[in-house]
């Protein structure tokens with residue numbers, strides 16, 4: 001049965017990318033060798049890494065603007081620490097909009113003072129705080145563009161003179177933004193970019209080298225930049241699949257093209273959540289709704305078994321909400337076709353009709 | 356043309372493992388979903404992680420002995436730092452037998468005093484120092500069992516009461532040792548275990564929790580243990596391929612079975628290096644020779660073009676020595692068949708005959 005994969009991450013990837021990745025595991029570039037058994041210093045893999053780094057900057061419109069793209073190991077979770085290690089001298093400002101921001105704050109506190117400019121924690125993060133002030137004397141401001149667990153997404157970012165750092169793990173490459181407003185962007189690959197195991201870091205070089213501490217080699221962005229993201233052995237397969245996905249996005253017309261489809265998917269689903277009396281959204285303010293992760297509940301718990309059964313029969317995968325929110329979460333990343341959302345909406349309508 | 360892959364890492368993996376890995380990228384466990392697009396918290400992937408962890412302990416004979424196996428990101432290079440973060444309170448003892456030991460020492464020095472018990476650096480690491488003393492009051496003793504770059508391998512390990520930590524990146528699962536003598540073993544996957552992107556850490560739990568510093572979450576072994584190696588999203592594909600390779604090794608008869616073949620391969624090649632007047636080994640003492648990485652030189656530089664051409668014609672891949680050693684390096688990891696070594700030896704003999 002064909003699956004409709006709404007998983008929150010790792011998540012759906014383009015079918016053509018999966019096909020090419022499987023082929024490369026058997027025979028890469030007609031070398032009669034697998035992608036995963038050649039040296040990372042070989043011409044063939046260095047080209048993959050270069051392409052991946054260039055494509056990332058190209059999609060974000062950050063080529064020739066003083067930025068470097070890195071593909072590191074450790075996940076976004078290691079970036080929580082690395083950001084602070086590389087940038088936090090005295091004080092940093094964090095906006096707390098969800099579990100991931102909260103974890104980023106925890107790691108940063110080990111290295112300096114953290115000012116939480118605003119938080120929606122007491123409301124289980126069901127909205128995005130606004131009208132906060134970012135202290136001018138902080139070393140940087142950190143935010144999470146999309147809150148994967150709660151289904152909120154920042155629609156605007158503060159104007160600030162200090163470097164802005166953003167965890168874009170769950171909405172990178174999904175919508176146009178002026179990315180040059182950010183001094184550092186990071187994102188675990190396993191949503192819009194590739195398989196788990198590599199993390200994209202895009203950093204403006206001139207913000208580095210300003211802290212007084214000695215930074216361990218593996219945590220030091222400057223060292224990774226100097227070694228062109230090959231200070232040590234990179235995660236070859238995840239980087240390759242990410243490169244293919246970035247190429248797929250380019251062939252499709254880039255972020256502006258995928259954004260139109262993402263808007264259609266989100267509109268289709270949220271309209272149904274609102275219209276259908278059986279369902280309600282989790283996020284309190286509509287303007288804070290995430291186009292990547294739509295969180296919603298069944299108003300009547302007694303229908304749960306029927307709904308879940310429909311989901312299963314139709315091949316819908318990964319729709320359970322995160323344990324800290326409950327209910328349902330439909331993750332609609334770049335590779336998810338509009339058709340899958342339509343299948344979900346059809347089910348929502350059919351249980352309304354008592355089918 | 357069939358390839359004979361002598362690459363130093365990433366390196367050859369069993370053909371059956373590559374086949375299964377490619378299939379899983381298209382359709383995993385008959386789910387009609389790719390391995391890389393399902394949640395790492397799904398039953399199917401949790402089973403992979405559990406199997407991988409259990410197989411690692413089983414091969415090392417460390418089940419039910421107070422050890423935990425973890426599959427982390429960051430490569431062995433991040434372990435250089437993590438080892439010190441978790442274990443170094445005041446002073447640590449390191450044996451310096453190569454570039455990798457040297458790098459491990461560099462990171463440890465950021466966190467405490469490092470005593471280098473012995474080093475072969477002044478001789479470009481062409482032998483393993485012996486007869487050194489490990490200070491009894493150090494927090495731990497660190498060594499590198501096999502020096503990938505220089506082709507030396509430790510045949511014996513010191514008897515010491517302090518915890519022994521070993522970087523086994525390039526010879527893990529290749530030979531029988533009393534692994535219970537080690538309190539912590541780590542190894543980047545990309546030699547005998549799998550593709551780049553995951554690192555095995557096997558740690559005796561009772562050595563943890565003794566340093567006074569606060570350890571950042573991602574660097575804290577205890578946190579990774581408590582979360583069963585899923586504190587954050589693991590490198591799904593590299594862990595899966597590692598699990599398959601560990602299963603392949605088990606089906607083959609385990610470490611003791613593969614060790615016999617590894618001994619045959621090493622004997623075959625070193626005998627030829629010694630016998631053949633055109634070649635000489637790099638390592639000065641025969642007892643220090645690595646069975647994984649054989650480093651050797653052509654005595655007559657003028658034959659280089661001919662030899663290299665023969666290698667190319669025969670499909671031999673990855674035989675160039677590391678830039679810091681020069682010459683040639685034949686890496687003969689577990690998955691390399693004896694037949695490939697025979698092909699190499701045949702070429703060495705044919706250029707001797709002037710063919």
Ligand SMILES: Cc1ncc(COP(=O)(O)O)c(C=O)c1O
Pocket residue numbers: 009074075076077078100144146147148149167168169170188587588589
């Ligand atoms: C927004 C966000 N940040 C950080 C993370 C943590 O990423 P990782 O598991 O790669 O460390 C996630 C994971 O889902 C996420 O959604």
Ligand SMILES: Cc1ncc(COP(=O)(O)O)c(C=O)c1O
Pocket residue numbers: 232233234364429430431432433455499501502503504522523524525543
């Ligand atoms: C013995 C040894 N230790 C450490 C490393 C570094 O591993 P990684 O590149 O995964 O950080 C290597 C890499 O080849 C190695 O051979």
Ligand SMILES: [Mg+2]
Pocket residue numbers: 097098099100101146147148149150
């Ligand atoms: Mg969140």
Ligand SMILES: [Mg+2]
Pocket residue numbers: 272273274275276277278279280281
């Ligand atoms: Mg409704």
Ligand SMILES: [Mg+2]
Pocket residue numbers: 452453454455456501502503504505
């Ligand atoms: Mg070495």
Ligand SMILES: [Mg+2]
Pocket residue numbers: 627628629630631632633634635636
């Ligand atoms: Mg000789």
